[in-house]
Amino acid sequence: MPDSSIIPVLIVGAGPVGLIAALTLRKNGVPVRIIEKDSRVHVGQRGAAIMPRTQEIYKSLGILDDIHAKATPMNQVRMYRLPDGVEPLTTFVVEPGAEPSPARPYRNTSMLGQDHTEEILRTHIGRYDCQVEFGTALAGFRPEDGYVLAHVVKMVGDKEILEIIKCRWLIGTDGARGIVRKQLGLAFNGETLGATHHMVIGDIEMKGLDNKYWHYWGDMSTIMVMLRATEDDGIYFLFIGGHIDHAKVVAERAELERVIRIGTGRTDIQLGKVRYVAQYRPHVRMAVNFGKGRVLIAGDAAHIHSPFGGQGLNSGVQDAVNLAWKLSLVEKGVAAPLLLDTYAEERIPVIAEMLKATTKLFDSAMHVKAWDSANTEKAWRRGGELHMFGVNYRWSSIVVDERTPKEEIPVDPYGVSYSATDIVRAGDRAPNAPGLIILDSTGGQQRTTATSLFDIFGPSYHTVMVFCDGTDKPDQIWSCLGAYPLEILRKVLVCARSDDTRSWANIVNADVAVVDRDAHVHAGYQVQEDELVVIIVRPDGMIGGIVRSAHGVKQYFDGVFGAFSG
Structure with missing residues (x-):
């Protein structure tokens, strides 16, 4: 017991x-x-x-x-000419805006x-x-x-x-x-960065600043940065650096006000509520x-x-x-x-x-x-x-890839050289794909709006996407999956066309069957029409396996569900 x-x-x-x-x-x-x-x-x-x-x-x-509902976009940075700190020196975009794409609905x-x-x-x-x-x-x-x-x-x-x-x-x-x-x-x-990196940070209400910008005075050795954090309460995330008495700035409001006034060259900025202020040295x-x-x-x-x-x-x-x-x-x-x-x-x-x-x-x-x-x-x-789209685990011992040779050691784990046009590999982030039409058990379209892969994936199960080739080979995949706990699997049949009655024969074995109406799934995962490929997406939204056979499916799930004895 x-x-x-x-x-x-x-x-x-x-x-x-x-x-x-x-x-x-x-x-x-x-x-x-x-x-x-x-x-x-x-x-x-x-x-x-x-x-x-x-x-x-x-x-x-x-x-x-x-x-x-509560978040705001990333602001422009506005730098000011010193010593008066009023005239903008330059204003620029920190992150150029990007439009959503089928694979990446969140781009900013x-x-x-x-x-x-x-x-x-x-x-x-x-x-x-x-x-x-x-x-x-x-x-x-x-x-x-x-x-x-x-x-x-x-x-x-x-x-x-x-x-x-x-x-x-x-x-x-x-x-x-x-x-x-x-x-x-x-x-x-690791290390503690040097004395020139020593700063005072805080959440401080600032009156007299435009909420449209992140305001920046000086350079990083004599820094005075005020980053707008919220639209509604006027609280700014503050960085103060340079040759100051950090302990005194933290302990005494008057010293904090003096340093802000000197660092910005401004007398029109009023200090309001101080939510917190502390010394900070990067490690x-x-x-x-x-x-x-x-x-x-x-x-x-x-x-x-x-x-x-x-x-x-x-x-x-x-x-x-x-x-x-x-x-x-x-x-x-x-x-x-x-x-x-x-x-x-x-x-x-x-x-x-x-x-x-x-x-x-x-x-x-x-x-x-x-x-x-x-x-x-x-x-x-x-x-x-x-943006972290390229973070990957291609070398992981539980990753299985029958399409692309698996890395023996990490090569580019943070995706520094990653490109959206690269072939998707096991261990990568699983792309989204919208415009999916859900089929019922007879192959007819359900009366629902189109769904997406991100609406199908979930944190409590593996999603197994089977791309049909019009043969009975998927039967072997479904049979293999029957050996594992079905409550932590979601079986998805992906059909290339709405008139593909050959693939519909597999619907009865799937938890969800979809038609890839706009070909976003096939394009995003580089799968050809009428090609049998199985994509296994982990609960964390990463691809655990890209396989072509029941053997590959078994290899992946035996590696993960090692304790399950049926």
């Missing part, structure tokens, strides 16, 4: 990464507890940039509409303060009868045989109440200074591993870096969904715990490249001069690989 006193998963830290992990687990039916040492919700606009790839993940988790970065994102996530998690336990700190933990013993201290009024929690898995999303990584003894290798560090035994880490607990590029929260979100879908399968008893080893196997090479990219961006920005508008614009330019 299982021990009812053991909870499946304890998550330490209720920032976006911990909340994304919790929501993914709950959507997979796995009970969780989330504890947060702070007694109240986090305040701050940090982690405001939501990259297009993260928006796709939010779509899968069902929170994107709420995010977009959205801006939303981290506190708003957390509020949305807590609301969605609450629908699964799960609440964040604020004012509850992890004091320590001890791995036991088959579980982890966590010692937790909860503040009730002015009293400390000790609770001992038995959990099968403990996930540390408690940040770079958190206890989980430290107690695991995982080295946090570039990554843990040597992302877990040990039944204790795992994600987000800032596993890696920290420069804020330039907006990759931190977005990388943490990818950590969370990668870990959570695998842990869900382990908890359901259909995958062996060894599957969790692929979390670090896949994420560490990606994060290592991300650290290089963001450090390069930061160094570039630090050395550009305010008067050098061309190079300033180049240093601030965003897009490309920062």
Whole structure:
């Protein structure tokens, strides 16, 4: 009999990464507890940039509409001529706008303060009868045989109440200074950037500034940047650098006002509400591993870096969904715990490249001069690989590719050289495809509006897309899939034409059958009409397998569902 006193998963830290992990687990039916040492919700606009790839993940988790309802587009940067700080020196676009495409419906970065994102996530998690336990700190933990013993201290009024929690898995999303990584003894290798990188940051209400722009004075060695974070409350995310008394600026409002006035050359900017202000010195560090035994880490607990590029929260979100879908399968008893080893196997090479990219961006920005508008614009330019479409796991031990030779080692894990015209490979992000017509069991069109792949994919199952060749070969695929837990599979038949009655014979075996009316699926996945190809999309929206046979399907799912015995 299982021990009812053991909870499946304890998550330490209720920032976006911990909340994304919790929501993914709950959507997979796995009970969780989330504890947060702070007694109240986090305040701050940090982690405001939501990259297009993260928006796709939010779509899968069902929170994107709420995010977009509050988010704003990325602003133009306006730099000012000093010493008076009033005349614009240059105004430029940080991220050129891009129109949606069938494969990429979200092409532009959205801006939303981290506190708003957390509020949305807590609301969605609450629908699964799960609440964040604020004012509850992890004091320590001890791995036991088959579980982890966590010692937790909860503040009730002015009293400390000790609770001992038995959990099968403990996930540390408690940040770079958190206890989980430290107690695991995982080295946090890297560096602290130099004195010239020392800054004061904060969320501060500014009166007298136009909300249309990110306002920027000086150069990065004597920096004064005010980034508009929200349209409604006038709060700005503030960077102050240069030769200042950082501690005094943080401690004394009068000194903060003086530094802002001197740094901008402006007397018309009024300081309002100070939500928070703190010293900040960028670190570039990554843990040597992302877990040990039944204790795992994600987000800032596993890696920290420069804020330039907006990759931190977005990388943490990818950590969370990668870990959570695998842990869900382990908890359901259909995958062996060894599957969790692929979390670090896949994420560490990606994060290592991300650290290089963001450090390069930061160094570039630090050395550009305010008067050098061309190079300033180049240093601030965003897009490309920062959108994270090219992040891939092509070398992963659980990836199967019968169409393109599999990488033995990571070659370009962050997709720096990735092009939208490259052939789609196993381990890549799964493209979207709209305009799909759903068929009923007789081959007739259902009376519904057209759907898309992103409406078919989900975080609690693998999507198996079978492209028909008009033969009975798909029967072998369906028969092979019958050996695995069907509740965590979604079988999709993709027909090239609405008059393809040969393919319709396979409808009875599929959960969803669609006609690729506009050929977006075939084009996006480079599949020819009447070609038998099976695309296996993982719960995190990454392609796990591209195969041509039942043998390939079996190879992939045996690698993932290793514990399932039928």
